[in-house]
Amino acid sequence: MSNNLEQKIDEILSRGVAEVIDKADLRKELLSGKKLRIKLGIDPTSPNLHLGRAITLWKMKDLEDLGHQIVLIFGDATGVIGDTSDKDSERPMLQEETVKKNLETYKEQVAKIINIKKAEVHFNSEWLAKLGYNEIGEHADQFSLAEFSARENIRERLKAGKRVSLREVLYPLMQGYDSVAIKADVEIGGTDQRFNLLAGRNLQKHFGQKQQNIIMVNLIEGTDGRKMSSSWGNTINLTDEPNDMFGKVMSITDDLIIKYFIHCTRVPMKRIKEIENQIKSEKINPRDAKLELAFEIVKIYHGENKAQKAKDYFINTFFGYNTS
Amino acid sequence: MSNNLEQKIDEILSRGVAEVIDKADLRKELLSGKKLRIKLGIDPTSPNLHLGRAITLWKMKDLEDLGHQIVLIFGDATGVIGDTSDKDSERPMLQEETVKKNLETYKEQVAKIINIKKAEVHFNSEWLAKLGYNEIGEHADQFSLAEFSARENIRERLKAGKRVSLREVLYPLMQGYDSVAIKADVEIGGTDQRFNLLAGRNLQKHFGQKQQNIIMVNLIEGTDGRKMSSSWGNTINLTDEPNDMFGKVMSITDDLIIKYFIHCTRVPMKRIKEIENQIKSEKINPRDAKLELAFEIVKIYHGENKAQKAKDYFINTFFGYNTS
Structure with a gap:
């Protein structure tokens, strides 16, 4: 049985996984019998989830099956600001209505993979909408401009003379604070989210919480061979x-x-x-x-x-x- | 009389002044007979105002004497975040209590130069405390990371490998929004404030207001020959x-x-x-x-x-x- 559990954990930490931080600690925690809080944030940037975005959901399901508490965060606040992690140029700010509209069917789509009834579900405006300049300033203080500018996609855009908006600086602070708000033990995300995922650890440390472990999954290519992305119309949608x-x-x-x-x-x-x-x-x-x-x-x-x-x-x- | 007014205006736009943006427009406005709204922001970063900070107050007084509406903004919100415009390293975030304590005597000190009874006085928490991520994101969207990093003191610190906090990115957004909130026609500030002063024009444009003109005054040296600054103990204080x-x-x-x-x-x-x-x-x-x-x-x-x-x-x- 314990041997069986170890096998399952090893598969969870390797199948489709690009990187785990911190792997030894996470393995230990998963074996400890403790019920962990597993975080996944989903931004409603398009009306449909696709197979690429489902990869993290599968990882959630695997951990749900092991008895852990999955915590889904629908990014109604982050969705407006917009993450350009996976983009080679700025992403426009979305209108709040667009975000709300896109969100409507997300629960249903997510429920195709995970047991949404057992999940804890939040909208991140719950806590992010309460923050003002003082709090945001305190959070921002935990990050340096050099770290941010060194992010691969940001560095490349700067080098190419493309505009990077100061708005984009805010996104990792928001995603990071989500981890503090829900006291995440583990966060799951794509490799393009590396900086944002680490932001969670950074802010949790500042707020005296144990730092979340991170499972980074691979990204997959869409029907045209480029990375699957709603922006490129090469997606296979869950719907x-x-x-x-x-x-x-x-x-x-x-x-x-x-x-x-x-x-x-x-x-x-x-x-x-x-x-x-x-x-x-x-x-x-x-x-x-x-x-x-x-x-x-x-x-x-x-x-x-x-x-x-x-x-x-x-x-x-x-x-x-x-x-x- | 008109000739006399022109002379006065020319002195205001030159005595102790390093740069005026946009000079031709400002001169026209000052001659037009319109009552302009003249903005000065003062952050309570130390308990005492000094002769260096009084230079902008003198410019305010000159314009007050011409019948314009002076608008004083005490930076109880910006003071917490902290501006590093004139610093070669990070400035710590202040505690709200420190800021409040420093503010107590500011009105009295300012009244040594301007007629505070005729002035419009605000604390910028009035409007800044109401802003959340959505609004801040919208404001931040008007600025590029490259512009921010190119600011002289930021560029030099980055080059020297010194830390620049992401918090520092927020400051110009706040000072800039102050101009929107009070509908400033003119802002007065030191040459070290160039980026922050221009931020006001940038945000006013975004919000469909006429862009404020700017009078940048020189900085002066303190008793040790270095720039007069509370951080250096070389100040001559108004008190x-x-x-x-x-x-x-x-x-x-x-x-x-x-x-x-x-x-x-x-x-x-x-x-x-x-x-x-x-x-x-x-x-x-x-x-x-x-x-x-x-x-x-x-x-x-x-x-x-x-x-x-x-x-x-x-x-x-x-x-x-x-x-x-």
């Missing part, structure tokens, strides 16, 4: 209709098949290894591996029945014959 | 006792005599020119010019009677004979 979703997965390049299996499904790693080996040794056609992948993904969001129908439809339409 | 004040003025270096006459007194420029020529042509001993200067300065803050006594005391004590 896509079965046939669309199936077709979009079939359109990804072959070299992404295994990455998608690892990050976007919960097919056991053992099976994924098998598929990987079969593709490498040309024992299966990548197209067939992709059919399995697309089926798995549609199954998650629409159930087995609809997944089978989407598969049949795809094969009939595009292959012109029935393989089933 | 100094007559004998102390007299003695401190007597201790400045000879090359500062004319500068002090111009910036710290309202002795007519014609008389100052005379003194300057007499010193140059060695018709008077600089020490005697300094006696006149010290007398003038003590007279302003303590009246003619006490100024005379301080002069007598100084001469008796330090020269060992009576020149009067």
